[in-house]
Structures are given as structure tokens and as C-alpha cells.
Amino acid sequence: MSAGSNQMNVAVIGGEGIGPEVTTQARRVLSWFIAKRSLPVDLTEAAYGLEAYRATGEVLPPESRKVIDAADAILFGATGGAETKEVPIEARKKNTLLKIRKSLDLFANVRPIVTQPGLYEAAPLKARVLEGVDFVIVRELSSGIYFGEPRGIETLPDGSRRGFNTTSYTTAEIRRVARFAFELARTRRGKLCSVDKANVMETGVLWREEVVAMHAAEFPEIELTHMHVDNAAMQVVYRPSQFDVMLTDNIFGDILSDAAAVAAGSLGMLPSASLGPVDATGRRQAIYEPVHGSAPDIAGMGIANPIGSILSVAMLLRMTLGQPEDATLLERAVSDALAGGARTADIVEPGAKPMSTSGMGDAILDALERLAH
Structure with a gap:
């Protein structure tokens, strides 16, 4: 300004x-x-x-x-x-x-x-799947695997190569984007689906624990659900109308929003x-x-x-x-x-x-x- x-x-x-x-x-x-x-x-x-x-x-x-x-x-x-x-x-x-x-x-x-109803005929999904779809993906954008260290490509002793990236999240990084998503859900239909991979990733475990704790302490009126990312990838094209606000990390949000584009046409x-x-x-x-x-x-x-x-x-x-x-x-x-x-x-x-x-x-x-x- x-x-x-x-x-x-x-x-x-x-x-x-x-x-x-x-x-x-x-x-x-x-x-x-x-x-x-x-x-x-x-x-x-x-x-x-x-x-x-x-x-x-x-x-x-x-x-x-x-x-x-x-x-x-x-x-x-x-x-x-x-x-x-x-x-x-x-x-x-x-x-x-x-x-x-x-x-x-x-x-x-x-x-x-x-x-957009005007695009039902051009969209790759059936019209009955598209009716009532109106949700928001909130993606954490400044942390996670895109920014994690160490990262790189190295040559191993046997001459082969190894590429590696690091994903990590802190309590503060999770909580500030979760608060944003919960506050957004308050202005919409009051539903938040948090997407992670808590069954195999420690960052997912921490993500879910922090979201659950914030929900209990600050946003108990919001309907909170959890979904693993592989299931979420299917659900955004199978029944996208079920979602209101979807909260997820950097790489998952990147992928899921592109997948969800089929609902928009x-x-x-x-x-x-x-x-x-x-x-x-x-x-x-x-x-x-x-x-x-x-x-x-x-x-x-x-x-x-x-x-x-x-x-x-x-x-x-x-x-x-x-x-x-x-x-x-x-x-x-x-x-x-x-x-x-x-x-x-x-x-x-x-x-x-x-x-x-x-x-x-x-x-x-x-x-x-x-x-x-």
C-alpha cells in the first residue's frame, strides 16, 4: 500500500x-x-x-x-x-x-x-459426479520435501548413483497452516478433511497429531476427518462433492489439486x-x-x-x-x-x-x- x-x-x-x-x-x-x-x-x-x-x-x-x-x-x-x-x-x-x-x-x-454447469458435457467426469462440487485445497507451501535438506544426487562407491530428498515438518509449520484451514472452514460449511500418510511416514504422524490437538483446543465445532493421500487421490475424482476444506502438506497438495482439476473440467x-x-x-x-x-x-x-x-x-x-x-x-x-x-x-x-x-x-x-x- x-x-x-x-x-x-x-x-x-x-x-x-x-x-x-x-x-x-x-x-x-x-x-x-x-x-x-x-x-x-x-x-x-x-x-x-x-x-x-x-x-x-x-x-x-x-x-x-x-x-x-x-x-x-x-x-x-x-x-x-x-x-x-x-x-x-x-x-x-x-x-x-x-x-x-x-x-x-x-x-x-x-x-x-x-x-461449472456449463462444462458438464466437456468434463471427463459424469455430470452426477460434478453436481455440487465446491471445495478448497489448503496446501502448506513453504516447508516439506520441496525445501528439505539434505538433498542431492551422489555417486556411490560402486559407481551407481543415488538421488535423495528430505521431508520434515515442525509443530509450528503444521499449526499455522492448520489454523488457516480451520478458520477458512468456519466461513464455509464447517468441514475439514486433513490428508496425510500417517500409516507409513513420521511427518504424517506428527501432522495428524497436531491437527487433532488444534481441533480439540480451538475448533471443536468444525467437523474434522482424516484421509490417507492415496485414498484422497481417488476420492477427489470419485466423489469430490464430499469435500469442503481439504488440508494437506506441500507435495500432496501439489498432486491432489492437479488431480482435482478433472472436476473443474x-x-x-x-x-x-x-x-x-x-x-x-x-x-x-x-x-x-x-x-x-x-x-x-x-x-x-x-x-x-x-x-x-x-x-x-x-x-x-x-x-x-x-x-x-x-x-x-x-x-x-x-x-x-x-x-x-x-x-x-x-x-x-x-x-x-x-x-x-x-x-x-x-x-x-x-x-x-x-x-x-
Whole structure:
């Protein structure tokens, strides 16, 4: 937030692959709200990834880092892909998205899974399975196996090689994301399913013990259940409507949210928010981004689905800008556009003609204009 004003700062970082294409549409939508709804928001573009490296020799140039640190929220596109082999491994490792999340202490990743009736025919699951699906996966984001040490690849005495990673969780790391998930469940249907692998992993045992203790001490009114991750992977496609809030660790949340994309119709439909702690001024830094990756195989073709990025704007409106009515308006516009037949290639029915990335952006903006009048 700008000093002496209520102006919020949002950094816009397209990144790599299809990231810039989908983020362009998300920025168009956010700009509509700034212009038509008088949102006090300043948008600042920042470079990241291959193009930034070509221009500066840095994946994340110092100027981009300054923009990130000053931002109240970051609207991010995607990172990685085959074309990034041009970037040396050490330059890439220096400023990965994982390290940016860690540096901002973004510990809670929120991934809503909501079905769209307009996509029932295009979705891979039966309509009766999709009815009433509306749940949120809360994934611990700054600890676990993606950050554990030691890690590496070593050569053994016999000449063979061994790769190894370490997963660990502390009480504090589990409890803060669990508290976030319990508090979220309070605002929804009051149900929380905690997913672990307590039958074979010590981190899972600790995870379950800490969640149970917090539930008893602070959230007894919430209906708490537990599920092993292998069962959860089946349940998110077999009966996803049973879930309200799902809490899990870093790697399990990464995998389960991708699996749950079949309920939404496509990975391109899913938004996310990565949230840090609230500081003394009430500020909470956040990254809003689609769940999908950089999809280098279709980058530059103008066919990527921008809805995950656009719905990430809805999350930004609700969670950082404090505009729940605007967030609901945008979600309705997306639903209306889909109900009216707007389809990109990943969600199109057999035999129908898909529209471009910008065409989907146009359809959602048209729906916003109709709903706003």
C-alpha cells in the first residue's frame, strides 16, 4: 500500500511459456475493475524468466525484486518449460518461484475446486459426479520435501548413483497452516478433511497429531476427518462433492489439486492464492496465479485457457483488495461466459470450434459489462 494513501500496489509478472498470454487477459479484467469500479490499485509490470535473463543476465532482475517487495499482491503467470534450457541451471536456481515464495513466507496455498454447469458435457467426469462440487485445497507451501535438506544426487562407491530428498515438518509449520484451514472452514460449511500418510511416514504422524490437538483446543465445532493421500487421490475424482476444506502438506497438495482439476473440467480452469502471514500493519503479501504450468508446447499459439488466471483475479479482489462483491461479480461473469458457449481448446465439446485466449478474455469482459448494467 502506498504511504499516506489507500492505494494498493499489484505487480504483474507474466513469466514464461503461456504465462504472459493468460496474464494479459487477467490484467485486462483487473483493469476493467480499476476503471469501472474505481478500485484504488496501481499496476506495475515486472520481468521474470527467460526474457529477463536475455536482457539482464538475471532470471529475477534487481528492479523486479524491488517491485515484488513493494507489492501488496503479485499477479503471476507461469515459470519453466523447455525453452528455458537457455538459462544456466545456477542462474535458474538462484531465483526459482519456490525461492520467491519462501522469501515472502507464503505458507498457505489456497486452490478452489468449483464445477461449472456449463462444462458438464466437456468434463471427463459424469455430470452426477460434478453436481455440487465446491471445495478448497489448503496446501502448506513453504516447508516439506520441496525445501528439505539434505538433498542431492551422489555417486556411490560402486559407481551407481543415488538421488535423495528430505521431508520434515515442525509443530509450528503444521499449526499455522492448520489454523488457516480451520478458520477458512468456519466461513464455509464447517468441514475439514486433513490428508496425510500417517500409516507409513513420521511427518504424517506428527501432522495428524497436531491437527487433532488444534481441533480439540480451538475448533471443536468444525467437523474434522482424516484421509490417507492415496485414498484422497481417488476420492477427489470419485466423489469430490464430499469435500469442503481439504488440508494437506506441500507435495500432496501439489498432486491432489492437479488431480482435482478433472472436476473443474481442465487444469486451465484452476486459480490459486499463495498467502503469507499478516504483519503488524495488517498487510499480507500474496501471489495469485493459475495452477497450470508454462505449457511450452502451446506457448505463443494464442490458444491457452486464461480462466485460471482470470479467476485468480477474483481471489485477489476478495482476499487482498477486500472487494467480495466484485469477486463474486467476476465469478458470475466467468460462469455466464461459459454458459453462453465460450470455450478454449481444453474445454471445448467434440466437434465444436474453440476460441482463442484473447477471445475468452473478450467473452468474460462482455459478460462483466452485461452484469454491471
